[in-house]
Amino acid sequence: MRKAASGISPVIPVDRKAETPLYRQVYDAYRTAILEGTLRSGQRVPSTRLLAGELGISRIPVLNAYSQLLAEGYFESRVGAGTVVSRSLPDQVIHSQFRGRRLAGVSRGPRPVSGRASLLLPVETGPWHRGWGAFGVSQVAFEQFPFAIWNRLVASQSRKVHAQALDYGSPMGSKDLREAVAGYLRTARAVRCEADQIMIVSGSQQGLGITAGALLDPGSRVWMEEPGYRFARNVFALNGCEIVPVPVDEEGLRVADGIRRCRQARVALVSPSHQYPLGSTMSASRRLQLLEWAEHSGSWIVEDDYDSEYRYQSLPIASLQGLDTNSRVIYVGTFSKVIFPSLRIGYVVIPSDLVDRFVGVRLAMDITPSVFLQGVLADFIQEGHFSRHIRRMRLLYNERRDVLLDCIHRELGGAIEVTGAQAGLHLSVIIKGASDSQLARRAAKQNLWLVPLSSSYLGKVQQQGFILGFGSSATEDIPDAVRKLRILLHSR
Ligand SMILES: Cc1ncc(COP(=O)(O)O)c(C=O)c1O
Numbered sequence: 001m002r003k004a005a006s007g008i009s010p011v012i013p014v015d016r017k018a019e020t021p022l023y024r025q026v027y028d029a030y031r032t033a034i035l036e037g038t039l040r041s042g043q044r045v046p047s048t049r050l051l052a053g054e055l056g057i058s059r060i061p062v063l064n065a066y067s068q069l070l071a072e073g074y075f076e077s078r079v080g081a082g083t084v085v086s087r088s089l090p091d092q093v094i095h096s097q098f099r100g101r102r103l104a105g106v107s108r109g110p111r112p113v114s115g116r117a118s119l120l121l122p123v124e125t126g127p128w129h130r131g132w133g134a135f136g137v138s139q140v141a142f143e144q145f146p147f148a149i150w151n152r153l154v155a156s157q158s159r160k161v162h163a164q165a166l167d168y169g170s171p172m173g174s175k176d177l178r179e180a181v182a183g184y185l186r187t188a189r190a191v192r193c194e195a196d197q198i199m200i201v202s203g204s205q206q207g208l209g210i211t212a213g214a215l216l217d218p219g220s221r222v223w224m225e226e227p228g229y230r231f232a233r234n235v236f237a238l239n240g241c242e243i244v245p246v247p248v249d250e251e252g253l254r255v256a257d258g259i260r261r262c263r264q265a266r267v268a269l270v271s272p273s274h275q276y277p278l279g280s281t282m283s284a285s286r287r288l289q290l291l292e293w294a295e296h297s298g299s300w301i302v303e304d305d306y307d308s309e310y311r312y313q314s315l316p317i318a319s320l321q322g323l324d325t326n327s328r329v330i331y332v333g334t335f336s337k338v339i340f341p342s343l344r345i346g347y348v349v350i351p352s353d354l355v356d357r358f359v360g361v362r363l364a365m366d367i368t369p370s371v372f373l374q375g376v377l378a379d380f381i382q383e384g385h386f387s388r389h390i391r392r393m394r395l396l397y398n399e400r401r402d403v404l405l406d407c408i409h410r411e412l413g414g415a416i417e418v419t420g421a422q423a424g425l426h427l428s429v430i431i432k433g434a435s436d437s438q439l440a441r442r443a444a445k446q447n448l449w450l451v452p453l454s455s456s457y458l459g460k461v462q463q464q465g466f467i468l469g470f471g472s473s474a475t476e477d478i479p480d481a482v483r484k485l486r487i488l489l490h491s492r
Contacts, residue, residue, distance in 0.1 A: 006044065006046045006047050006050050006082065007043060007044030007045045007046045007082070007083075007084075008046065009046045009050065009051050009054045009055075010029065010030070010033050010038070010039060010045075011029075012025070012026060012029040012030075012051075012055060013029075014026070014055050014057060016057075021061065022057055022061035023060075023061035023062070023064035023065045023068075024065075025061075026051075026055075026061060026062055026065035027064075027065040027068050027069060030045075030065065030069055030074065030075075031069070031074060034074055034085055034089070039085050040085060041085055041086065041087050041088075041089050042084055042085060042087050043084060043085045044082055044083070044084050045066075045075065045082075045083050045084065045085065047082065047083075048062040048063050048066055066083065070083070073086055073088070073089070074086055074089070076088075116237065116238050116239075116240055117238070119237045119238075120234045120237055120238060126437065126440060126441070126444075126451075126452070126455065127440075127441060127444035127445075127449075129449075129451075131444065131447055131449040132472065133447055133449065133472070133473065133477065133481075134447070134448055134449065134473045134477055134478065134480075134481035135448060135449045135450055135451075135466070135468045135469050135470070135473060135481060136449045136469050136471075136472050136473070137425075137426050137449075137451045137467050137468075137469035138336070138341065138469065139341075139425075139469055139471050139472035140336075140337060140340060140341070140393075140425065140471045140472060141393060141396055141397070141471055141472060142340065142472060144392070144393065144396060145339075145340060145389075146385060146389060149380070149385050150376070150380065153376045153379045153380055153383075153385075154376050156379070157372060157375045157376045157379065158372075160375065161372070165371060165372075168367060168368050169368045169369065169371040169374070170368060171199075171359050171362045171363055171367060171368050172196070172198070172199050172200065172355075172359065172362075173198065173199060173200025173201075173347075173368075173369050173374060174200070174369075174371060174374040174375065174378065175195065176374075176375070176378040176382070177200055177374045177375075177377055177378040177381075178195040178196070178198040178200060178347075179195040179378075180377075180378050180381040180382055181195075181198050181200070181333075181347050181381075182194060182195040182197075182198050184381065184386070185198075185319075185331075185333070185349065188309070188316065189305065189308065189316070189318065189319045189322070189333075190318035190319055190322035191319050191321050191322055191331055191349055192321065192322055192324075193321075193331075193349045196352075196355070197349050197350050197351070197352055197355060198347050198348070198349055198350075199347065199348045199350060199355075199358055199359075199362065200345065200346075200347055200369045200374060201345075201346050201347060201348055201362075201369065202344040202345065202346070202366070202369060202370075203334055203336060203341075203344045203345065203346040204304060204306060204332045204333065204334040204336070204346045205231060205232075205235065205346075206346070206365075206366075207332040207333075207334075207346050207347070207348040208232055208235045208236075208269075208302065208304070208332060209235050209238075209239075209365070210348065210358055210361050210362055210365065211267075211302055211330050211332065211348060211358075212235055212236055212238075212239040212241065212267075213239065213361035213364070213365070214354060214357045214358045214360075214361045215266065215267060215300055215330075215354075216236070216239055216241050216266055216267060217240075218239070218240030218241070219240060219241070219242060220241045220242070220266040220267070221241065221242045221243075221244050221262050221264065221265040221266060222236045222241045222242070222243055222244065222265060222266065222267045222268070222269060223244050223246045223253070223258045223262070223265045223267070223268040223269065224236070224243050224244065224245055224246065224269050224458070225245075225246060225248050225253055225269070225270060225271065225275060225276075226245035226246060226247050226248065226457060226458055226459060227248070227277055227278065227453065227456035227457045227458075227462075227463075228245070228248075228269075228271075228276065228277075228456060228458070229271065229276045229277075229304065229456070230455065230456060232269055232304065233458060236267075236269070241267075243458065244258070244261055244262045244265055245457075245458045245459050246258040246261065246268075247462075248275055248278060248280060249280065250280050250419075251280065251282065251283040251285075251286050252270070252272055252275055252280050252281065252282030252283060252286050252287075253268070253270050253272075253275075253282065253286065253290065254286075255286055255289040255290050255293055256289070258293070259293060263293075263297055264297055264299075265297075265299055266299055266300065267299060267300045267301070267302055268290065268293075268294065268299065268300075268301050268302070269302045269304060270282065270290070270301065270302070270303060270304070270320070271303075271304045271305070271306065272287060272303060272305075272317075272319075272320045273305050273307075273308035273311075273316075273317055273319070273423065274306075274307055274308060274420065274422075274423040274424040275420070276304075276306070276456075277420075277426070277428050277451075277453060277456045277467045278419050278420055278428055279419050279420010279421065279422070279423070279424065279426070279427060279428055280419070280420060281317055281422065281423065282320070287320050287323055288323070290320070291320070291323060291324055291325075291326070291328065291329075294326070294328040294329075295326045295328060299328070300328055300329075300330060301320065301324075301328055301329045301330070302329075302330045302332060303319060303320045303321055303329050303330070303331045303332065304332050305319060305331060305332065305333050306332075306333070306334055306336070306337060307337045307423070307424040307425055308423065308424075309337070309338050309390050309394070310337070310393070310394055310397050310423060310424055310425060311422065311423045312394075312397075312398045312401060312421075312422060312423065313422060314422065319331060321349060327351035327352070327353065328351070329351075330348060330349070330350060330351065330354075331348070331349035332346065332347075332348050332349075333346060333347050333348075333349075334346035334347075335377070337424075337425060337471070338386070338389070338390055338393070339377070339380075339386075339389070343373065343377070345369070345373065345374070345377060397425060397470065397471060399475055400470040400471075400473060400475050400478065401421060401427070401470055403475050403478045403479070404427070404468065404470050404473070404478050404482070405418065405421055405427075407478055407479050407482035407483075408429065408482060411482050411483060411485070411486040412429075412482070412485070412486055412489070415489070416429045416430065416431060416489075417429065417430040417465075418430075425469055425470060425471035426467050426468060426469040426470065426471075427467075427468055427470070428453060428465055428466065428467050428468070429465050429466050429468060430453070430463050430464070430465040431464050431465050431466070431489065432464070433492075434464065434489075434492045435454075435464065436450075436452035436453055436454050436464040436465055436466060437452040437454055437455065439452075439466075439488055439489070439492065440452045440466065442488060443484070443485070443488055446484055446488075448481060448484050448485065448488070449469075450466040450467075450468070450485075451466060451467040451469075452464070452465075452466060452467075453465040453466060453467060
C-alpha cells in the first residue's frame with residue numbers, strides 16, 4: 001500500500017515543566033494555528049509518530065490531542081490520505097475574526113521604506129494587461145510551440161541529472177548554452193562575441209538590472225528613449241539613476257538631442273532594431289553618431305535587442321554591438337519572444353574587460369541561473385529546433401501582420417497612422433483628438449487589449465495611440481478585432 005504523505009510539523013513550544021498537560025499544549029497549539037489561519041483547510045498534518053519524535057515527547061499525548069481535534073471537527077482523516085485540517089471549517093467566519101485582530105496591529109510605529117521604490121512608475125493597473133487574444137502585447141503564438149519536441153528534451157534532460165548537477169552552476173551560465181548562444185548571435189545578429197562574454201540571465205529584465213549594478217551609481221544619468229519601455233525605466237530608477245528622456249523619431253534615438261540635454265550621461269539605453277514602442281529602426285548615421293558620442297564622452301550603450309529575429313520584407317539588421325569598435329556596447333537579448341516568456345532566460349554580451357564586474361553583481365543578486373532549463377534550451381538550439389521554430393514563426397507572424405495592416409487600411413483608411421510594422425510582434429497606431437487610455441479601458445470590456453501609447457511616456461505625452469501586438473492574435477480573429485477598433489474609434 002502507498003504510504004500516506006506526511007505534513008510539515010507546525011511550531012509547537014511544548015514545556016514539560018508547565019502545569020498544562022502535554023496533550024493539551026499540542027491541542028491548543030493546533031487549535032490556535034487553525035483559528036488564526038496559520039494552518040489552512042485541507043492542509044496535511046504530520047503523523048503522530050513523526051510529531052512526537054520532533055517534539056521529543058512520547059506518542060501518547062500527541063495521539064490524545066489528535067483524537068480530540070478529530071472529535072471536535074478541526075481535523076479529518078481519510079484512509080490512505082493521512083490526517084488533514086478539516087475541509088468543512090467555516091473559514092471565512094473563523095479566520096476573519098482572528099486575522100482581523102492580528103492585522104489590526106500591523107500599522108503601529110514608524111514603517112520606513114525605500115525612497116527609490118516610490119520613484120518607480122506605478123504598477124500598471126490598466127485592464128490591457130489582463131487579457132489573452134487580439135492585440136495583447138508581449139505575447140507570442142503560444143499554441144504553435146513545438147511542445148512534443150520540448151517535452152522530449154525535458155525528459156531527456158531529467159535522465160541526465162546526477163549528483164553534481166545539483167550544485168550551484170557557474171554565475172555566467174552553463175558552458176553549452178553560452179556556446180550555443182554565442183554561435184547564434186555571431187551568425188544571425190552579427191554580434192562580435194565569444195562564449196566567455198555571454199552571461200545567461202533570467203530575461204532581459206534581470207540583464208538590465210545586472211548591467212545597472214555593474215555600471216551605474218546612484219545619481220548617474222541615463223539616456224532613455226521617449227517614449228520607451230517602462231519596465232526598463234524602473235530598473236534604472238530603482239538603482240537611483242537620474243533618467244534623461246531623449247525623444248525618438250523615424251530614425252530612432254535623436255542623439256543630438258541627447259547630447260544637448262546631457263552630454264555626460266553614463267549610459268544610453270536603446271532598442272535600435274525595433275524601437276519600443278514606436279518601432280523605428282535606428283538609421284546607420286544615428287548608430288555611428290551614438291557610438292561616436294559614447295567613445296568621446298566615455299559612456300556605455302545598452303542595446304536591448306528583444307525581438308529582432310522577426311523582420312519582414314527586408315533582411316535582419318545587424319546589431320549595433322557589431323559596429324562597435326571600442327567595446328562600449330552591452331548587448332541584452334532574450335528568449336521571451338522566440339521561445340516563450342515564462343522560460344525566463346535571456347543573455348547579456350559583456351565587453352571582456354567588464355566580465356568580472358558583472359559576475360560580482362550577479363553573485364550579489366541570485367548567484368547563478370537555474371541549471372536544468374539551460375540544458376534543455378542548449379539541446380533545443382543545438383539540435384536545430386530553435387532555428388526551425390524561428391523560421392516557422394516568422395512566416396506565421398508575417399501573415400498575421402499582413403492581415404492586420406490590410407484590415408487597418410480597409411477599415412480605418414487614412415484616419416490612422418501606422419508605425420513600426422516592419423519588424424517584431426507589435427506595431428503602433430497614432431490617433432488624434434482622444435484619450436488613448438480611456439478608449440483602452442472601454443476596449444477591454446470587449447476583450448480587445450489595447451496598450452495606450454501614453455503609458456510609454458515619462459514626460460509630456462506627445463502622441464496618443466495604441467500598441468497593437470499581433471503575436472498571439474489568431475489570423476482569423478484579426479478582421480473582427482479591427483472592426484471593433486473602428487467602431488470604438490468612431491464612437492468617441
Ligand atoms: C522593449 C522590451 N525589451 C525586453 C523585453 C523582454 O523582456 P524579458 O526578457 O524580461 O521577458 C520586452 C518584452 O516585451 C520588451 O518589450
